[in-house]
Amino acid sequence: MKDFKLAPAEKFFYPIILLLIFLGMWGSENYPQIFKDYYLLILPWPTFLAMFLCGLLYVYRAFLLRPFRLDGFCYSMILQGVLFFIFSLLNVFWGLDELKKVYTGNFRGDLVTVITVYYLLTKLLYKFSAQGKKIIDKLALPVPKTFQIILFGISALLPFWPNGWEIFKFSASWFLFLMVWNPYNRNIFSRASLER
Numbered sequence: 001m002k003d004f005k006l007a008p009a010e011k012f013f014y015p016i017i018l019l020l021i022f023l024g025m026w027g028s029e030n031y032p033q034i035f036k037d038y039y040l041l042i043l044p045w046p047t048f049l050a051m052f053l054c055g056l057l058y059v060y061r062a063f064l065l066r067p068f069r070l071d072g073f074c075y076s077m078i079l080q081g082v083l084f085f086i087f088s089l090l091n092v093f094w095g096l097d098e099l100k101k102v103y104t105g106n107f108r109g110d111l112v113t114v115i116t117v118y119y120l121l122t123k124l125l126y127k128f129s130a131q132g133k134k135i136i137d138k139l140a141l142p143v144p145k146t147f148q149i150i151l152f153g154i155s156a157l158l159p160f161w162p163n164g165w166e167i168f169k170f171s172a173s174w175f176l177f178l179m180v181w182n183p184y185n186r187n188i189f190s191r192a193s194l195e196r
Contacts, residue, residue, distance in 0.1 A: 003146035007182050014151070017174050021155065021167055028163040035163065043166050048088045050173035054180050055084035061189050062140075068191065076140045112156050115172060119144045119152055126185060142183035151175055 006014070024043070027035040058081030062074040125132030126143045136143060144152070152175050158168035183189070 003184065005145075006147075010178055010182060013174070013178060017171055018151075021158070021171050024167040024170075025158075025161060025164070028161075028167075032163075040163070040166050043170050047166075047170045047173045050170075050177040051084050051088035054173075054177050055081040055088060057081070057177075057180055058084065064191060065189070070138075073138065073140050080140070112159060112168070115152070115176075116156060119149050123149060123184070137185065137188050140188070142180045142189075143185045144179045145182075145184045148175060148179045 024035070024039055027039055058077045062077035062081065065077075066074050122136055122141055122143045123146075126136050127133075152172065155168055155171040155175060158164035158171065161167070
């Protein structure tokens, strides 16, 4: 039941995230002006925080594990951390929606698809392919637990809701942070699991 085991902090954070999603959907329908003037104004900041924390977590783990892991593992974590720092800054100071003006395709749909493919592909490869598991561990990629995939799947429906894009970015970023913090393959990110 490793796929459904929650850490104490997850038991605290997941209900709060789900409550904020519900309040956002309810508010957008019943109080659209308040939703637009306040909720949407505040929401980019917790989204920024989740992505920034992801970046910090990657960099922290890279330096913590540097004496015990190969350089490629640590460099991959630092690269992922830097990418999250960039995404967090883009979200607040430029806004991912602005990228739609540069990108000619269906930006929102493509972003949801990319994250969905990552969740499903890493999970399936990790569970059913010894070679895939080896590559994922070598690249320091976090693998989602089954319940994390289910929660993301629910949030992936939000962009279809009127005003649901900002709520999706918020929920997806926090679900991503919690997945990075406590992934299925957490043992590769833990010093306690290493032989000294």
